[in-house]
Amino acid sequence: MTTENLPLVVMGHLTIDEIRMSSGLVHESTIGGAAAYSALGGFLAGGDVVVISRVGSSYPLDRFRLVHPDGGTVDISETLILPGESTKNIAWYGEDGTRRWDILNPDTMHIQTPTPEDADRVERGQWVLVCPASLEQQEALVDRLRARGARIALDTEIHYLTDPDAMERLSALTSRVDCFLPSREHITHLTGYAGDDAGRIAELLDRFGSPRVVLKCGASGVLASDRERPGELLSVPGVERIDVIDPTGAGDSFDGGFLAGLSRGESVADAIAGGCVAASFVIQAIGLTVPAEFSSAETTRRRETVRGRVAVHQTFTKAREKVNNR
Incomplete structure (x- = not known):
């Protein structure tokens, strides 16, 4: 099996949420x-x-049986069921779009984070998404x-990312x-910068050292910096003019859609467009749901609209020059 045929692996929390x-x-x-x-x-x-x-014994894994003729597949057979409760959260959304998460049982969340031993089921060359967790747990997984x-x-x-040394540890x-x-x-x-200057943003992204x-x-969509295109x-713009039902999970669903594209050999721009489209569908429903608007025809229409508006900002930074000369 070539690496382009390997499924995307997602390693992270599964929770039961109350969205306010x-x-x-x-x-x-x-x-x-x-x-x-x-x-x-x-x-x-x-x-x-x-x-x-990793989930508690009462977690409704049967709700992961997503079925749609235009969708892919989700395999949960590698998820470990532990005795006891599952991780539970409350999400609070403000009128300005900000949100706050209250983790009701943080000790359970820590226990139910995938471990390095779980990573031994991953194949060489396979794309793996390491979802948010403590820096210590992510470091061990990586x-x-x-x-x-x-x-x-x-x-x-x-x-x-609340510790004073979070930026240094995260960059490492x-x-x-x-x-x-x-x-x-x-x-x-992490940086204190909230402006829109492309050169400044590129410089900040380069500080993280990732290719x-x-x-x-x-x-607004996505900005991407790539070592192969210094x-x-x-x-890449977001999908416009859609009715948002629940914005929860937009960023995570982008991650999955984007990496699914990379896993099957798509270009970065095409994969990003696919991630933007996937996220646009997810926010049109609540929770782990395939929205009524989803279809191959609507997916194609949204992807073509996004791809037609892709732009490239010319910029160069000293940090990128250092990375390229390693």
Whole structure:
């Protein structure tokens, strides 16, 4: 089997969430977690996804049986069922779009994070998404996955980046992965920069040392820096004019859709477009759901619209020059 035929592996949390919208609407007992939404994004992008996670005995894994003639596949057979409760969260959304997560049982979440031993089921050359977890847990996973010869993509979350040395530790970690997938919120939190200058953004992305950094900018789309294309910052827009039902999981589902594309050999621009389209479908439903709007025809229409608006910003940074000359 070639590496282009290997399924995407997603390693991360599966949770049961209560989503509290700014309108007062509450979505209870929603299937959530970064691994769940990433798997859904990969499915909607037509990819084959394997979820490696750990859950409590009452977790409704049967709800991962996603079926649609235009979708991919999701395999949960590698998820370990542990005795006891599952990880539970409450998500609070503000009127300005900000959100806050309250983890109701953090000790359970820690126990139910995939371990380095779980990484031993990954094949050489296989794309693996390491979902948000503590830096210690991500460092251990990345070390084992590198030893396995996997291709590693890394995402993170702000509540894991509160220590004064977080930027230094994260940069050391991201320099050891093949792709870093931060959000604009993460970059602003870590660097203090919230502007739109392409050169400045490229310089900040280069600080992380990863050969490829894909910056998620919400509804505005994605900016991408790639070592193979020095001096360029790729700009891919989001999908416009869609009815948003629940924005939860947009970034995670982008990760899954994007990496599903890379796993089957798509170009970076095409894979990013696929990730943007997958995320646009996910936010049109609640939780682990295939929205009514999803179809191959609508997927094609959205992808073509996004690809037709891709732009390239010419920029070059001293940090990128240093990376390229290693």
